[in-house]
Amino acid sequence: MQTTILGRTNLTVSRMGLGAGGHSRIGRNADLTDAQSADLVRRALDHGVNFIDTAEGYGTEAIIGQALQDRDRTSIVLSTKKSTRHEQVTPDALRASLDQSLKHLRTDYIDLYNLHGVVPQDYAYLVNDIYPALQKAQQQGKIRFVGLSEMFNEDFEHTMLQQALADDLWDVLMVGFNLLNQTARAKVFAQAIAQNVGIQIMFAVRKALSHPDNLRAFTDALVEKGQIDPVDLDAFPDFLLAEAPSLPDAAYRFCRDEPGVHVVLSGTGNAAHLDANLASFARPPLTQQTRDRLIHIFRRVNSTTGQAV
Template identity: 30%
Template sequence: MNQVTLGKTGITVPQNAFGALPIQRVCQDYAVKLLRRAYEGGMRFFDTARAYSDSEVKVGEAFDGMREKVYIATKTAAKTPEEFWKDLETSLKNLRTDYIDIYQLHCVPQCYRPGDGTGMYECLVKAKEEGKIRHIGITAHKLGVAEEIIESGLYETLQYPFSYLSSEREQNLVRACKEKNMGFIAMKGLAGGLINRSEAAMAYMTQYDNALPIWGIQKETELEEWLSYMEQTPSMTPELTAYIEKEQKELNGDFCRGCGYCMPCPAGIQINNCARMSLMLRRAPSKNWLTPAMQEEMRKIEGCLHCGKCKKKCPYELNTPELLKKNYEDYKKVLAGEVKVQ
């Protein structure tokens, strides 16, 4: 397994890290078991966030008493200094630690700078001076914001969605981070579930020696699959190259990543599933998405208020209402037998 150094932080870990968002969906004991198994299997970098409900608590219990053996990154979605300090103290308590390796501003709408009037960057600097955080990071979902962040030179790491479905401009983010000696943390390496061949996803990542992928893990089977690559790391072969090129052609264009930042919907629509239903029907066993319960969820699209709130909140600037409409029309055709899926 390749080792990755996150820019000027000096943090060097295997190019195979644990994304702890999904463990909020499982019980404490199971999550702790997963995290400890990840460590035993060679993972050393663990990413969580205040926004991930009890994920921090689970990470804290898993690594209590062995803090120096792992690197922990977490995030705050604070918009004011007051919220920042409250979140930081809560994270330290949850994680059972007196410091955080990388503290990241979460899904930012802008590149926070010194003297911009928000006080957010100043909070990061003060927290680092106090020893509560060791490195200053930031996460973004909007490409233009990410480019501005890199150019600013203010942050030690950038976390951004990155996979073999990423555009050339998004690939340039990784290259720019390397030039700036800035760590690049790749979230959504499976494109929100659209990529279903982990071997291809991992092989693609290994082409970028400065990118650290954090795989969202919820099940033991998923974890063991990723851990198997510690000893036998996939690399790009002619077969995998052809497979990825085919995927890129089929999945080119705007698609919902299922991040959920558009939620909640005033009409109760499960946007993060419904707006990408056409893809999921064709990339996973369709029966899982054609249940009576899921049909009921899709019917809620008929009650769309056209308020535009989801469109405004989408970090990828997608036309969410239009995506919902298209996916619902396709779904009805599948149900009627007019369109065949597996």
């Protein structure tokens, strides 16, 4: 597994991160037992993944805590998140939630503590009222670095993250990006590189890129909206599948090799998919010609996350 330095945190992280949320929640949505989900986590670790992302809202922190029991905590980078959507977070609620996350994860520190799914209209409140509580938790040694994740399906153009970069308070950002919607390249990554901010990617595969039939539904809709020129779709996705064994493989490698991206989260509740995804991260980059073609085809797309057509 390739590793990299996660921007200004200076942490060494695997290029593939295991995402314990999304639609799979490491098997919570596929009826895996807790023990089977914990095995999935250990399987990822055994193959060189050292980055795990979870959240208080996923119901998977305790499984991760269980999976890490016999592991060297110092070799693992744990990211978790405090929900900010559909509730008014108070400093007291943040402290209580952080303590609960520490308990579930069976650790006394969290490497990356993120405010989860932040929408532009909540951002100023979170900076003014909640950021000081995060700083306090850092001083207490409960968290090492602070970050934000965006609400991609309400903020396709990354407005909140642009404000966050302007403020320069955050060590890591979790960004929606995939080969369909590449808006983060100009809106987030260019500035994040300049400021050495750590970048984790979510939505690399999601629904659109998990199966060719799904992809077709998305590209048809984008043609209809005028965001893709139909002539550009000639031989797509065949040219991609000529150099990648599957769409998810191509999708993860496309994100991995995007300048500015450190970790690409992969969410799965399926051991065979996990193995396939581990293999994808070991494959070489897509050719430059293929990357250029993908960038060209989807250059105008800014209206989908890859989850809903």
